Amino acid sequence: MPMPDDVTTDLLARCREAGFALAGVAPCLPPARPEVLRAWLAAGHHGEMSYLDTNLDALLDPNRVLDGARSVICVADRYHTGLRDRPTPPGFGRIARYARGDDYHRVIKRRLIALCDDLAAAHPDASFRACVDTAPLLEREHAARAGLGAIGKHTLLIERGIGSYLLLGEILTTLDLAPTTSSADANPCGRCTRCLDACPTDAITPFAVDATKCISYLTIEHRGPIDAALHEAIGDWIFGCDICQEVCPHNQPTRRTRRAGTHAAYAPRRSGFDLLEVLGWDEDARRAAFTTSALKRAKLDMMKRNALIAAGNALRRADLPALRARLEAIAADESESDLVRETARTVLRMA
Ligand code: B12
Ligand code: SF4
Ligand code: SF4
Secondary structure, three states: OOOOHHHHHHHHHHHHHOOOOEEEEEEOOOOOOHHHHHHHHHOOOOOOOHHHHHOHHHHHOHHHOOOOOOEEEEEEEEOOOOOOOOOOOOOEEEEOHHHOOOOHHHHHHHHHHHHHHHHHHHOOOOOEEEEOOOOOOOHHHHHHHOOOOEEOOOOOEEEOOOEOOEEEEEEEEOOOOOOOOOOOOOOOOOOOOHHHHHOOOOOEEOOEEOHHHOHHHHHHOOOOOOOHHHHHHHOOEEEOOOHHHHOOHHHOOOHHHHHHOOOHHHOOOOOEEEHHHHHOOOHHHHHHHHOOOHHHHOOHHHHHHHHHHHHHHHHHHOOOHHHHHHHHHHHHOOOOOHHHHHHHHHHHHHO
16 A cells, blocks of 8 residues: 555655755656666677676666665756857867766765655655665666656656756655656657767667767776777767757757756856866876766776867867877877877877
8 A cells, every 4th residue: 555645745845845856756666678678788788887787687676776665756956958058169078968067976865865864764664775876777767657757769868848958866765655647658759860860979779879889988988999980970079978968859948948947066167178188187187177076987098088089070170289289299108098099099090
C-alpha cells in the first residue's frame, strides 16, 4: 500500500523550497528496455566508461543501489535558458553550458542530503540514498517515470516549456510513496530530426548515442589520443558539447522559458577559455581555473589535447601566428606528455 498522497505532496513542496525546478516520485523499477542497454554495451558504445559495464547488474536492478528501494524521488535543476552564445573570436575554446557555473554534483547532492536528513528524522525505519550522476542508475528513465519530462531522440530528458538544459538527481528510498504522474511514454520529438542532422559526428541514432563518437565523451571521458578523423568535427569545443541541445525546438528561448529561470549556482562564470591560456597551463593553473566547477573531470593533458584540436580548427580558418608558434613549440617540447606532443604534431600536419 503506497503511503498517502499528502506525504508525496509535502515532499514535493520541500523539493521546491530547496530550489529544484522539477520534482516527482516514481516507483523504483528496473529499466523498461534492458535489451537496449545490453546491446549498447555489447556494441562498445560506452567506450572507456567501464563503470557502466561493471555495474550492469545494478543498472538492471536499482535494489542493488539501495536494498529494499520502493520509490525514487527525482529532482532537476535548470541551468540554462536557451539563449545563444555571443560570437567568440578565433582562438577561443568553448565549454558546455552545464560546466560554466558551480559543479552540479555538489550543488544537487548538498540539497539532497539535507532532504534525506529531514526524511530520516520523520521516518526513522526507512533508508535513503542520495544520487547525482555517478550512481549506477538510469537517471533519465526514473525522471521520466516521475513525470519530470520525456526522453528525446538525443536521449536527454526534455520538459515541455523548459527544455533539456536540466541536471538530474534522485533519492532512492525504502518508503512506498504515492507516485506522481509518469511522462515516460510521451514522445517530445514527433518527426523532428534536428539533433540527428546537426550532430557533427553522427553520434545519434534515435534514442541512442554512440558515446565513442560523441564530442562530450571524447573531450571529457576519453583519456588517449582522439582519432584525427574526428578533429574537424570537434570545432571549438574543448569540454563537452551542446549542439544537439542548441538545435532542439524545445530549447529555443520564448517568453515562457525565460520566465522559468535557472538555479543561481549555475550562473556562468565563463563560456570558455582563450586557447593560448589553456596551452600555457601547469597543474596549479588548471586547478585554479577549475575551482568548484565540473570542469575538474578533465585532466591537464586532456584539456591541452582538446585545446590543440580546437587550435588546429581555428588555424584552418584564420591566420593566428601566435597560436601556430605555440603549437610548434609544444610539438618539440620533450617536457610535454606524449599525448600532448603527439596531438600537437598531428594537428600541425593537418592545419
Ligand atoms: C554515460 C553518460 C554520458 C555519456 C553517454 C551519453 C548517453 N546518451 O548515454 C556521454 C559522455 C556521451 C554523455 C554526454 C552528455 N551528458 Co551525460 N551522462 C551519462 C550518465 C553518467 C549515464 C548515462 C547512461 O547510463 N547511458 C547508457 C545508455 C544506454 O542509457 P540511455 O541512453 O538512457 O539508454 C536507455 C534509453 O536509450 C532507453 N531507450 C531505448 N530505446 C528507447 C526508445 C524510446 C522511445 C525511449 C523514450 C527510450 C529508449 O532505454 C535504454 C536502456 O534503459 C548519466 C547519469 C546517469 N547516471 O544516468 C549522465 C547524463 C545523462 N548526462 C547528462 C548531460 C547533461 C550530458 C551532456 C549534455 C553534457 C554535455 N553538454 O557535454 C552530454 C549530452 C550528450 C547526449 N546527447 O547524450 C545529464 C542529462 C540531463 C538530461 N536533461 O537528460 C545526465 C542525466 C547527468 C545528470 N545527473 O544530470 N553522458
Ligand atoms: S553532445 Fe554533440 S557530439 Fe554528442 S551527441 Fe550531442 S551533438 Fe553529437
Ligand atoms: S531536436 Fe528534435 S528530434 Fe532531437 S530531441 Fe529535440 S525535438 Fe527531439
